[in-house]
Amino acid sequence: xxxxxxxxxxxxxxxxxxxxxxxxxxxxxxxxxxxxxxxxxxxxxxxxxxxxxxxxxxxxxxxxxxxxxxxxxxxxxxxxxxxxxxxxxxxxxxxxxxxxxxxxxxxxxxxxxxxxxxxxxxxxxxxxxxxxxxxxxxxxxxxxxxxxxxxxxxxxxxxxxxxxxxxxxxxxxxxxxxxxxxxxxxxxxxxxxxxxxxxxxxxxxxxxxxxxxxxxxxxxxxxxxxxxxxxxxxxxxxxxxxxxxxxxxxxxxxxxxxxxxxxxxxxxxxxxxxxxxxxxxxxxxxxxxxxxxxxxxxxxxxxxxxxxxxxxxxxxxxxxxxxxxxxxxxxxxxxxxxxxxxxxxxxxxxxxxxxxxxxxxxxxxxxxxxxxxxxxxxxxxxxxxxxxxxxxxxxxxxxxxxxxxxxxxxxxxxxxxxxxxxxxxxxxxxxxxxxxxxxxxxxxxxxxxxxxxxxxxxxxxxxxxxxxxxxxxxxxxxxxxxxxxxxxxxxxxxxxxxxxxxxxxxxxxxxxxxxxxxxxxxxxxxxxxxxxxxxxxxxxxxxx
Numbered sequence: 001x002x003x004x005x006x007x008x009x010x011x012x013x014x015x016x017x018x019x020x021x022x023x024x025x026x027x028x029x030x031x032x033x034x035x036x037x038x039x040x041x042x043x044x045x046x047x048x049x050x051x052x053x054x055x056x057x058x059x060x061x062x063x064x065x066x067x068x069x070x071x072x073x074x075x076x077x078x079x080x081x082x083x084x085x086x087x088x089x090x091x092x093x094x095x096x097x098x099x100x101x102x103x104x105x106x107x108x109x110x111x112x113x114x115x116x117x118x119x120x121x122x123x124x125x126x127x128x129x130x131x132x133x134x135x136x137x138x139x140x141x142x143x144x145x146x147x148x149x150x151x152x153x154x155x156x157x158x159x160x161x162x163x164x165x166x167x168x169x170x171x172x173x174x175x176x177x178x179x180x181x182x183x184x185x186x187x188x189x190x191x192x193x194x195x196x197x198x199x200x201x202x203x204x205x206x207x208x209x210x211x212x213x214x215x216x217x218x219x220x221x222x223x224x225x226x227x228x229x230x231x232x233x234x235x236x237x238x239x240x241x242x243x244x245x246x247x248x249x250x251x252x253x254x255x256x257x258x259x260x261x262x263x264x265x266x267x268x269x270x271x272x273x274x275x276x277x278x279x280x281x282x283x284x285x286x287x288x289x290x291x292x293x294x295x296x297x298x299x300x301x302x303x304x305x306x307x308x309x310x311x312x313x314x315x316x317x318x319x320x321x322x323x324x325x326x327x328x329x330x331x332x333x334x335x336x337x338x339x340x341x342x343x344x345x346x347x348x349x350x351x352x353x354x355x356x357x358x359x360x361x362x363x364x365x366x367x368x369x370x371x372x373x374x375x376x377x378x379x380x381x382x383x384x385x386x387x388x389x390x391x392x393x394x395x396x397x398x399x400x401x402x403x404x405x406x407x408x409x410x411x412x413x414x415x416x417x418x419x420x421x422x423x424x425x426x427x428x429x430x431x432x433x434x435x436x437x438x439x440x441x442x443x444x445x446x447x448x449x450x451x452x453x454x455x456x457x458x459x460x461x462x463x464x465x466x467x468x469x470x471x472x473x474x475x476x477x478x479x480x481x482x483x484x485x486x487x488x489x490x491x492x493x494x495x496x497x498x499x500x501x502x503x504x505x506x507x508x509x510x511x512x513x514x515x516x517x518x519x520x521x522x523x524x525x526x527x528x529x530x531x532x533x534x535x536x537x538x539x540x541x542x543x544x
Contacts, residue, residue, distance in 0.1 A: 041211025066486025075168030096169025103162025111152020214323025407450030412522020
C-alpha cells in the first residue's frame with residue numbers, strides 16, 4: 001500500500017524541520033553569519049589600513065569610512081524594493097553575494113606601502129607626485145610628501161563600491177526570507193528571528209577576532225582575504241541550501257523579469273547591468289564624503305516631511321500623531337548611532353594609540369575590541385528581553401520613548417567612562433584596557449534598550465500603507481548617523497608624521513576632549529527625550 005507521501009508527492013513537515021524550526025532558517029543563519037563575518041572583518045581593519053599602510057591622515061581616513069558606512073546602510077532600501085517588485089529575495093541574495101565575494105577578495109590587493117618624505121628632507125632620487133609633478137634628486141622639500149600606490153587605491157575604492165552594492169541586494173532580503181518561512185501567527189516566529197540574529201553576532205564576533213588579528217599581524221591582505229573567504233563560504237552555503245527555502249523567496253511575477261525592456265535585454269538582465277554600471281558612480285562618490293552627507297540629509301528630510309504630510313492628509317488624527325512621534329524617535333536614533341559608531345572610528349584609533357592593550361603578556365590588536373559589542377549582545381540579549389517582561393508584571397516596563405532615552409544616556413555614559421579612565425594613566429601615559437571594555441559594555445546595553453524596540457516601534461506607529469517606506473526612513477537615519485559619526489571623529493583627528501613617534505599624552509588629551517563632548521551630547525539628548533516622553537506617549541495613542 002502506498003504511503004501518504006508517495007500519493008501526494010509531499011514530504012512530511014518533520015523532514016523539512018531541524019530542532020523545531022524550518023531548515024531554511026539555518027541556511028539563512030549561516031549565510032548571514034558569514035556575510036557579517038566578511039563585513040565586520042573588513043570594517044574594523046579599514047581605518048587602520050588607510051592610516052597605517054597608505055598613510056592617510058586621520059581626517060581623510062575617517063572621510064572614506066564615513067562615506068562607505070553611510071552608503072552601505074542606504075542602498076538596502078533600493079535593494080529591498082527591487083527584490084519586492086521584480087527579482088524576489090533568492091535572486092537578490094545570490095547577486096548581492098557574488099558582488100560581495102568579488103569586492104572582499106579585491107580588498108586583499110594591497111599594492112606597495114605608502115612612503116613619506118618629511119618636510120625639510122633632501123631627496124636622494126627623483127620622485128613623481130600623484131598630480132604628475134616631477135621632483136628631482138637634491139630637492140629640499142618645503143612640506144611633507146606622501147607617495148601612494150594609486151592603482152592599488154583605485155582597486156580599493158572599486159572593492160568598496162562592490163561591497164556597498166552587494167550589501168544593498170543581500171542584507172534586506174536575507175532577513176525577509178526568514179520572515180517568509182513562518183506564518184504570521186506561528187509562535188516560533190520570534191524565536192526563529194532570535195536564532196537568526198544570533199548568527200549575525202557570531203559572525204561579527206569571530207570576524208573582529210580573526211580577520212583583525214591576521215590583518216594587523218601578518219599583513220592587511222591576509223585579514224581582508226580571510227573576510228572574502230568567509231563571504232564565499234556564505235554564498236556557497238546559500239546556493240547549496242536553496243531547496244530548503246520552499247520556493248518562498250521566488251519573484252512574485254516571473255513574467256516581469258523575462259519581459260524585454262531594451263531590445264533583446266530582459267528586465268532581469270537590465271537590473272543586473274544597471275547595478276554593475278552604478279559601481280562607477282559609487283566608486284566616485286565614496287571618495288567625496290560631502291556628497292554622501294548632503295544627499296543623506298536631503299533625502300531624509302524630504303522623506304520625513306513626506307510621511308508626516310501623508311499621515312496628515314490621508315490618515316486619521318491619531319495616525320498623524322503616531323507618525324509624528326515616530327519621526328521624533330527616528331531623529332533621536334541619529335544621536336545614538338552617531339555615538340555608538342565611534343567604535344570603528346575614533347575608538348579604534350584611541351585603542352591603537354592610547355590604550356595599553358597587553359593582558360597576560362598578550363597584545364590585543366586595536367580592531368579586536370570591536371568584538372566586545374557582539375560578545376556582550378550574545379550574553380545579554382536574552383536576559384534583557386526577560387527583564388522587560390519581568391518589569392511588565394509590576395507595570396514598571398518603561399515606554400518606548402523612555403527606553404530610547406535610556407539607550408542614548410548609556411551611550412553617553414560609555415564615553416564618560418573613557419573620560420574618567422583618562423585620569424588614571426600608567427607610567428607610559430596609557431590607559432588600562434578595562435576602561436574601554438566597560439565603555440563597550442555600556443554602549444551595548446544602550447543598544448539593547450533602543451535597537452530592538454525601535455524596529456518594533458516602526459511597525460507599530462507607521463501607517464500600514466507606508467510601513468515599508470517608514471522602515472526605509474529608519475535605515476536612512478542609521479546611514480546618516482554613520483557618516484555623522486565619522487565627522488564627529490574628525491574632531492579628534494591627529495596630524496602626525498609617520499616618521500615621528502606620537503606624543504601619547506597629547507593624543508590622550510585630544511581624544512578625551514572628543515569623548516567629553518560625546519558624553520554630554522548623549523546625557524543631555526537622552527535626558528531631553530525622557531523629559532518629553534509623556535507628550536510622546538500621549539501621541540502614540542496606546543501603542544506600547
